[in-house]
Amino acid sequence: MPLARRHFLLAALLPVFTVGATGVLAIATGEQTSAEATQDGNPATALPASVTAGSVVQVVAHPDDDLFFMNPDLSRTLAGATGTPGTPGTPGTTLTTVYLTSGEADGRNEARGGGAWDPEQPADRAHYAEARQNGIRAAYAQMATGDRTSVWKRTAIPTEGGGFAELDVLVARPEVNLVWLQLREARNPTADNPDSLRGLWHGKIPALGAQLSSGSPVKQPYAYTKDQVVRAIAGILARYRPTTIRMQDPSPGRYPETGKYTDHQDHMYGARFVQAATAAYADRITDRPRFTVQSYLGYHNGSLPHSLDPQTAETKIGFLKTYAWHDRENHCGSPSGCGDRKVAGSPTGRNWAQSLRYARGDNASWLTAGTPGRLWAFAALDGRMAVWTREGTPGRWTGPALLPGGGIDPGASTARFPDGRIAVLATRTTLHPDYRREVVYAVQTAPDGPFGPWQSLDTPETADDEGTSAISAPAGAASPDGRLTVYVRDSRRTLRAREQQPDGTFGPWQQLGGEDLQGDPATATDSAGRLHLYATTGKTVLGWIRPAPGAPLQGPFPTGLPTTTVPLTVAPEGAGIRLYFRRPDSGVVRTALVTAGNGGKPQASSVSEAGGRAGYGAVGVAGRTLSGRATTGTVSTTGLGGPPAWTESKMLYAGAPAGVLEQAGAATTAVLGLDAELHITTTTPGRPRPIWHRAVAPPQP
Incomplete structure (x- = not known):
């Protein structure tokens, strides 16, 4: 057996299973136990370690x-x-x-x-x-x-x-x-x-x-x-x-x-x-x-x-x-x-075997902050949108509550309004009488309040003879005056947008250009109030910038960034937006800071390695804490510019990780485990060691 293969098999078998006094089979992660968390005095972590x-x-x-x-x-x-x-x-x-x-x-x-x-x-x-x-x-x-x-x-x-x-x-x-x-x-x-x-x-x-x-x-x-x-x-x-x-x-x-x-x-x-x-x-x-x-x-x-x-x-x-x-x-x-x-005759297929990609659910924008101390997380469970929330810091999580209505596809994203209300965006698939997919969103009726009903923005696909419905998951952004704009990649791999008007209705789907777009678009707003939108192609990253509220989105502009493996995560950083992506044929996480240069065009810094080594899929970002799949497929963390190796949890998960940097400096990261439960870890500057646990304690027998 080749050396590389032996190394892989050993790595793949790393999870060690132990049976505790309760008979529950748990993964030995080397992380803090529930008892240790209780001794720390943090009620949010006084939960069983993730299994x-x-x-x-x-x-x-x-x-x-x-x-x-x-x-x-x-x-x-x-x-x-x-x-x-x-x-x-x-x-x-x-x-x-x-x-x-x-x-x-x-x-x-x-x-x-x-x-x-x-x-x-x-x-x-x-x-x-x-x-x-x-x-x-x-x-x-x-x-x-x-x-x-x-x-x-x-x-x-x-x-x-x-x-x-x-x-x-x-x-x-x-x-x-x-x-x-x-x-x-x-x-x-x-x-x-x-x-x-x-x-x-x-x-x-x-x-x-x-x-x-x-x-x-x-x-x-x-x-x-x-x-x-x-x-x-x-x-x-x-x-x-x-x-x-x-x-x-x-x-x-x-x-x-x-x-x-x-x-x-x-x-x-x-x-x-x-x-x-x-x-x-x-x-x-x-x-x-x-x-x-x-x-x-x-x-x-x-x-x-x-x-x-x-x-x-x-x-x-x-x-x-x-x-x-x-x-x-x-x-x-x-x-x-x-x-x-x-x-x-060709065990790699037609260049298939060297990759794994998720068709949906590979964006890192499904966890977000609401009003101070409040966090919200969203994921599709049972074909419905599940909602978890945490009130206070450290606070306790509750959920999941399932919003009414089925057909919700994997790949939730969020937008935050100036008053603290949250919108959750998704696509919804209808099977009868014809197969079709549409963009939908639901908005809180008040800050920290319940979510209103799903509202449909239909689809930019007007000529869809067999219902290919090949639109991306939506990305959304709210303007300072509280109007929502939703962006999707259409089946021709160009960018489309639908913008809310002052009277609350939405205008038609707009053509915003670009070509060969892959994956989901990603948005963020910099400290000057400029909206940035980025999307990957098969060779680089394209950018669009709205220079001021109410101004039209300008682009697409070339960023000069190198080829990525497609999933893209963005986070505001000062007067610019920091992009995170993976290097092809490697999986190492890379990053670049993009600012609005002359004429409002994106200007990217040189690319650097962000920490972590190998793995695949989207990267979650919470301040300087990065999360993603390590080469063993487990959810793992590292720091921006940190060591090459991931700190692994030994826990497999679905979709992508997501993170939020909270006002007090805590970094909270979340994933949806293979058990369909929300798992989180929160680190602080004084306690950077990740402790993964279920967000909501399991019901007592």
Whole structure:
């Protein structure tokens, strides 16, 4: 085994699990315990130390989508998974992956450029589907146990859709499950083939049949209607009671030049079936844990800079080689073959394996300060907006309270009005009668008061024939006279804005230019009252500046900043705005101060390393305290200009971290754990050591 790979596996297995006197399984973090916090006299920290606990359910279209697009999140979760799947209250993390289709393609198991594994065997979709299953089982066994030949128990189970699924349980790690619905795939990334998930979604066929693998314990053929697919997925969710649901991107958009989808149609429409199933599960099952949803970017990763450091990418590619049966050793004993030889010719895919990106929920503006001493946090739970608040310093947190109305997508952001009221902004997906996404916001009726109803700003997408709805999460800013402006990236990757008028109504969506915009726009206001907005492209960062309240937003202007991995965080700093981003092929956090130069154009300082080393995803900022994913995937902290290494918590989480620098100098950082609970840490100049704990104490039994 290469040295870099051994190092990665050791790092991935770093979390150490210990059982205390109460029998609760907790991660040994080396951080302050609840008793130590109580001795400090801070009631806000007199809570149990954060633990990794919950149920993760991943749903993908094809075998290998999880390996290409959800790893290393997948391997990090497997490294820390313990417990018994489907058992309420069991501590630890369980992981289940659901495959919607068999991925049978043309039935030829061969590497690119030719070289079938068995040239005497003709094309056979049942055997190729089985080979892909064998490859997936080997890759998961390797990630979970270090032994790709670790034994699986394979059984057939009925589904709530009226058909059957194959259930594979890893005998050595029974908390790791694979579920195969084995539906027919589209057999083409973009062609309008009616016999597909896309055709079923749009009613072009009454039902979609199964493509059973040759070795499956499921022997009886079946077909699902659109409603039955939804019910089958919802039933699997009910079986495993997830606290985190991972899915592919339901609205990847199209390439402006060609009009083709930027992702495989099965990825896109499979994700829409998952959206429908999560909504049905949330409505039908009331006695369940709350859940959050994380969606992952697919093929579009191949056109963007690498987001993973070389060591992490190497290990990820190693798992893909196991899946691809790269060594051709007959370790599975199956006549169908031991992996997917189509991937063997290019285990990085089309430049996919070197990155992981979230399609939504990767911005760091969901935690904000209200009136003095009050903090507010927002996240989508159960398809609704959850609200937590802390009153006073240090104070105690309460929540989550769920705002009325469903369909809320991951990726909340906030805007603060001059009187202290808070607005929460999001996008909302409507599934019926047509699939569409719109921008919505809700505002407090008074400072620290309740939130009013959701108000819709519709969408800048006016010609959306199949509802691609590929708009970003919104960013918002309130003017000194209390008017809200909302900014989004549209599906053509340009910036759009809708501004509130003096009478409270909103004007039309404006075109603000830019091209090749990626991710979510980010806003902040400097000490002179100038509004700054920044957005990344595939090569640099573009900026817009409003020089004075009431003046039009000017831009886009080039900043001269280098290529980033896309997620961008901004924070006011004196007469300018400090930007935080990650370096491609490295993950190191970088920063630059941008001020309004001659003519109001952004002028960026030289780029410097901010502290921390490797990792991926957005960076949270609270004064000089930075937070983000370290290379092990855990939420970690460092100081601006601090040591290269992160201070790790050993806690995995969903979405992005967020931070607030409070008036007294305290830095509060928050994440949403895989348990769908809000976890926080507050550091002060005299006590910089991070202490992660649940914001709200769990209910007493």
